[in-house]
Amino acid sequence: MAERAASSGKAVLKIEDLQVYYGQSHALQGVSLTLETGVLSVVGRNGMGKTTLCNTITGLKRAQSGSIRVNGREISSLEPHEIHRLGVGYVPQGRRVWPSLSVDEHLRISSKRDANWTVERVYQTFPRLAERKSNGGSQLSGGEQQMLAISRALLSDPKLLVMDEPTEGLAPVIVEQVERMLVSLAEEGEMAILVIEQNIGVATAVSDRVAIMVNGRINRVMEASALAADRDLQQRLLGVGRHSDEPAVSPAAIAEAQEQLAEVYRIDRAGTRTEPVVQNGVFRPVTELPNRWNVPVAAMRQAA
Template sequence: MSLLEIERLTAGYGEAVVLEEMSLSVSEGECLAVLGRNGVGKSTLMLAIMAHAARFAGRLRWDGHDFSTLSTNQRVGLGLGWVPQEREIFPSLTVEENLLVAHRRGGRFDLNGIYEVFPRLKQRRRNMGDKLSGGEQQMLAIGRTLMTSPRLLLLDEPFEGLAPVIVEELEETLMRLRRDSGFAIIIVEQRAEDVLRLSDRAIVLDRGKIVLEGKSAELLADFEQVHRWLSV
């Protein structure tokens, strides 16, 4: 049984349809990459999973149970963890306070656990959220989501605007976390070749529909077919 199943999802905003009859699944411990040009529905998919976009039709299932009508907070309680593209760090809170507001009692991660994953956050724990670099803010955004003890981590363009050395550090951290903690990942990212190396499977979106999908290693080996959709 899949951890997350999306069946013929149509979603968008107001009366505007962005995703049309989309179906996909993610298994426990799997990493799925979501690729595509700007404006094709990648972020809307993440927002629809987290109940921040309107669902017009279709079903979402978690461990085989329909969660289509649950609120965002209820979905977090199930084990869905979202790291938004904007990071949404609380600027007037310290690093430590940003982490503690998301702490889930009895979860697998506490402050010490996050500081082991991101030692730099421990060094900055008393800094205010708006006094961090872009890379540190992204570490904090991921760390805060880990404090909710997710079984599925949703990452929306986590490497955007970051220096290559920070991207490499985050990639290594995500691979280690996945190996050690066993959670699944859906990652939206513009760096197609990088994310194909990180993931097990990938889908390519165009105009709100899946136009290409397959094992990441196979898509990377024949990257030209991916590039065609990304450069149209």
């Protein structure tokens, strides 16, 4: 990936000690983050606060305290339309296109006069949208809807583009196209981009730095190349595989889990348990389903 242009002047996005609540739930706990130029990716498992961070930057969620500055201006108390006018574009998770509007109508109502991004430039960037310009939003595939959502944000000519899970649910060929587009936008230097991603492959491919979010906090900011090379850290971040600090499951535990499964789930030829059982003094009815409390998950996973 090509080197990004060196930063100069004040940061496009600077977040300091951001505190956000949902009732009594503390969603963002002192988040601080700086994006000067290019692409910064934020990764983490579900429920870590990534979408809340996007919504707070764009004004859809109000912070209890802390600071959000875009090109030096405080925006934490502004309404979403005011933040949008200051040059913050948003590609929300789930695309959110209008089913009754055609592709061309989506783009025309989002375009601005004298903007760097025009409808014609969008069609050149995404030829598939040009082919589908007369189709309604509900007639597009998931990849086409994502192209449309990204294009709609680009037409606002943003200085900061916030993208929440831009590759979620997309076919690999479309994911690669989105990756190339993000790298190209960063190299052109027209805008800074904050990408929220669970796909670490995408996150490390499009950015030089990656911020890791854990339990509502920025755990660390590191070089994308270092994260891409650290498989163990990736597993801990996304909960894939056995954590390095988790002890290995012994053969005895696996055998015990197999015995529990055989006892709790007596299977007949139709595939259902034929009678209730009493296990460890607890009555287990026929309708009970397997869960993480009655059978050890790690042992059950290995036994399976």
